């Protein structure tokens with residue numbers, strides 16, 4: 422297994438470009454494949470909505486082996502992008518890069534810690550352009566911590582079920598331009614029982630079904646918007662001794678991930 426060549430640091434600028442917003446100065450150049458797909462599907466126009474569903478720790482190898490548990494995602498999306506995440510391949514470091522477009526030495530999170538990122542993020546870029554952003558996530562998880570202190574709304578709950586209920590409500594209300602939803606349930610069970618355990622794979626399936634629900638709500642309720650939806654994980658995982666799972670190492674199992682995107686053009 423080889424490491425993927427396209428760095429996750431190219432995502433942030435591609436999302437900004439898709440929204441017609443200047444990317445953070447410290448972000449890497451944009452992922453051409455995603456930007457071109459969105460531009461083509463929106464007929465040369467920009468997106469005015471981005472909905473990012475962020476499941477935790479679904480490695481490319483998990484998708485390749487258990488893709489039948491993710492068919493709701495593959496059936497509902499059009500673009501698969503293999504990325505190589507950053508090192509160390511742990512949650513705050515990787516989401517830090519996903520939403521700053523910068524390498525860990527630039528955004529400042531280089532270990533498993535969750536300080537508020539001081540460099541410019543996707544959210545800062547969107548806010549500067551007048552966009553409204555929301556993060557919906559579980560308490561104490563990386564995404565709930567490292568992007569705080571911005572002029573945006575944070576909906577933080579004790580459980581994944583509450584997170585997803587709130588995200589569904591936000592789709593119905595249609596007030597935000599950018600919504601980021603975090604679900605860490607596969608990661609939790611993967612650590613405890615192993616990446617291929619029935620327990621973890623049940624959560625993989627739950628993530629797939631959850632994305633399908635959000636995507637179908639968006640398709641129905643956001644018809645007047647050009648919306649980009651993404652199923653976008655932070656890093657992969659591997660099995661360790663004792664039937665447990667882990668990640669954080671410089672190996673393809675932990676670094677290789679595949680994101681899924683779908684552009685929904687506005688309906689007339």
Ligand SMILES: [Zn+2]
Nearest residue numbers: 477478512655
């Ligand atoms: Zn993670």
